[in-house]
Amino acid sequence: MKIIVTDEVAQEGLALLHSDPRVQLDVKLGLKKEELLSIIGDYEVIITRSGTTVDKDLLDAGKNLKMVARAGVGVDNVDVDYASAKGVIVVNAPFGNTNSAAEHTMALLLSFCRNVTQANGSLKGGAWKRAPFTGYELKGRTAGVIGLGKVGGRVATRLKAFECEVLACDPYIAEKRAHDLGVKLVSLDELIRVCDIITVHTPLTDETRNMIGKNEFAKMKQGVIIINCARGGIYNEEATIEALDSDKVIGAAFDVWSKEPPDTDVLKRLIGHPKMVVTPHLGANTFEAQVNVAVDVSKEIIHYLDEQPIENAINIPRFDASLMGQMRPYLNLVNVLSDFIIQLADTNPNKITFSYTGQLAQHDCTPITVCGLASLLNKRVEQEVNMVNAQLVADNMGIVVEEVKSTQSEAFSNMITLTIEGPGERRLISGTLFEGVPRIVKLRDYQMDFRPEEYMLLLAYADRPGMIGKIGTILGTHDINIGSMNLGRREKKGEAMVILSLDSEVPADVVEEARAATDATFIKPLHLVTAK
Structure with a gap:
């Protein structure tokens, strides 16, 4: 593998690469853009800091590039989206400091x-x-x-x-x-x-x-x-x-x-x-940290050579075209379900279960599981979590991830269920696709049927007359428009769960007002970025 280093990187950190017989390491500093473009096609990996701009021109010229390794945290100088489109993995070193x-x-x-x-x-x-x-x-x-x-x-x-x-x-x-x-x-x-x-x-x-x-x-x-x-x-x-x-x-x-x-x-x-x-943001400013970031990206390159999981990749590698064509709608569905359920979980997740029922279970669901896991974790940890490193991040957090499949499904031809378990808490959500559009069909043990929207409000309370009217009055008073409503309950005058789709977010004081008016046992405003 031919690797070019275009910025000052601690040589002590590159020792792993120097000692690997599979690697040809060329250090070429101070290249003008035209010079770099003329030679980048010979290399499979480029190691940079902030002095080299890895833009569309460079990525197009780097016809053999497999990886961009940023020896540091920030990747502002890398066009990550275009690298992803080209199938180039981008890694950084978020924990060297x-x-x-x-x-x-x-x-x-x-x-x-x-x-x-x-x-x-x-x-x-x-x-x-x-x-x-x-x-x-x-x-x-x-x-x-x-x-x-x-x-x-x-x-x-x-x-x-x-x-x-x-x-x-x-x-x-x-x-x-x-x-x-x-x-x-x-x-x-x-x-x-x-x-x-x-x-x-x-x-x-x-x-x-x-x-x-x-x-x-x-x-x-x-x-x-x-x-x-x-x-x-x-x-x-x-x-x-x-x-x-x-x-x-x-x-x-x-x-x-x-x-x-x-x-x-x-x-x-x-x-x-x-x-x-x-102090003026000196947390990462040590000589050792500069060596560490070089070591970290060197390890990632070795992992790639050894076909091992890459821990700090910040973009998603391409899957087999036939698999992606089949899974893409479900990747969107699992992202929405993950976005929804993670906002309901209050305690430490010890276990996350992805369950697949129906025809979907006949296929390899690993891409969906990893995508959903990445979506869950990416909202909670500092490093970028994606389909490359999601399982490693979960392992580091001590989270057990389980996948369950069954081709038997009574209600829907295909359904995905996410379950998050922690101390004294268990959250469950199920969803399916109606004409390619995500629908949520179960929350906890309540049968529901609604389309996720960007702004939602979920309440659970003792079912009694006038509750829906109270909620609507409070939201209307604060100029919050209700787009749709879905109500679930187990029995008459038992516990009820209502989910409202709204045109705008609900401020904290309005949430508290609704809680007090309904004696809600649970209330949560939701902002589903994935449902925009």
């Missing part, structure tokens, strides 16, 4: 606790003062880790080494992982209420943006310490300033910002706050 980020978290925490930055400036300024810089010990404190992935797990381990009691919140990590780390899984609300130190290690998503704001700060203990080495915007920055000013938060240490470079007035006030220890 895992240890670096974890250690930086501890560095910031300890810097605050022992007043390192202030004492350093004071002594360098010629003063000899000790009393103003009396610090805090970590021993005996309760530390909360939000997000127990690879970085969060390492931080938890280090906090335990400092003799902290460690609580963790991560609804998408199996209990086994928490047990292995020696930490206790709790709800976000409990973690916020009882912890002396709170550190976040989640991706920035619609779910985690402003996850910690005024309400959450109000629930915290007086004198809490907060850390953010994950993503800017997880803590609401205006609320953070208020919490610092009120002494609810005794100190904070941030490495990341909602806008980088941080040039807004709010960010300038936050960075300049006397209780803040700050």
Whole structure:
């Protein structure tokens, strides 16, 4: 295999490739675009950092390219969509900086606790003062880790080494992982209420943006310490300033910002706050991390040569044309079902079961299973999850994935059922295709029949007269239009489940109003991106 390296990459990280007799490694730095285009056709893999643009022209010229390996996290310089269309695998190194980020978290925490930055400036300024810089010990404190992935797990381990009691919140990590780390899984609300130190290690998503704001700060203990080495915007920055000013938060240490470079007035006030220890997004900036990312992409290339699963591919390789033609409608269906059910699951998934009934079960359903698994996991983990690496990610999270097939189906010619199981919780959804369009035909043990829409509201409550009217009145008062309604129930005046298709999303305060009016045992607004 011929591999070209076009940007500065740590040579120590390329040792695996240098030592493999199957590899011819050519390092050619500083090539002009025309020069690279003239030779890229000879290579099967290109290793880059941010200095090489892998665009349509390069991908077209790289007629033998099998893989683009980005020795780093970001792939802004790679046209991933076009690479996918060309059947070129794109890999990156999202976890080469895992240890670096974890250690930086501890560095910031300890810097605050022992007043390192202030004492350093004071002594360098010629003063000899000790009393103003009396610090805090970590021993005996309760530390909360939000997000127990690879970085969060390492931080938890280090906090335990400092003799902290460690609580963790991560609804998408199996209990086994928490047990292995020696930490206790709790709800976000409990973690916020009882912890002396709170550190976040989640991706920035619609779910985690402003996850910690005024309400959450109000629930915290007086004198809490907060850390953010994950993503800017997880803590609401205006609320953070208020919490610092009120002494609810005794100190904070941030490495990341909602806008980088941080040039807004709010960010300038936050960075300049006397209780803040700050750094300019240095979590990944270590010499070792730069070697690690080179090692990681080298391993991915070796995996490809050995025909082993590729862990950090960020696009989906092409399947056999005949298989894709048969499975494509069901890939869409399983994506919709996954999008729906993952929003209903509140606890840690220990097991995910994909069941296929009817004629569909006669065929290889693996592509559907992997696609559905990728869709479920991709909403919950920081790395990009796709059909190449979904099973590996599930294994790392301690999730058991099962596939069940039966050609016997009483109701529909083909049906897919997803079941998510966790501690004290079991969620089930079934769907089929009507003229190629996804339909959901079962939720839990309720027979339903509705077409998924982008905005939906699901309620379960004790069936009694006037409930539908109450729900409609509340939504109408808030100018939320109902497109359709589907009602399921087991018996008269028993529990009822209603699913509403809406023209717009339902704000949190409206959800609470509907909950109170109906005494709902379960209520959930849904945003199905896959149903647009």
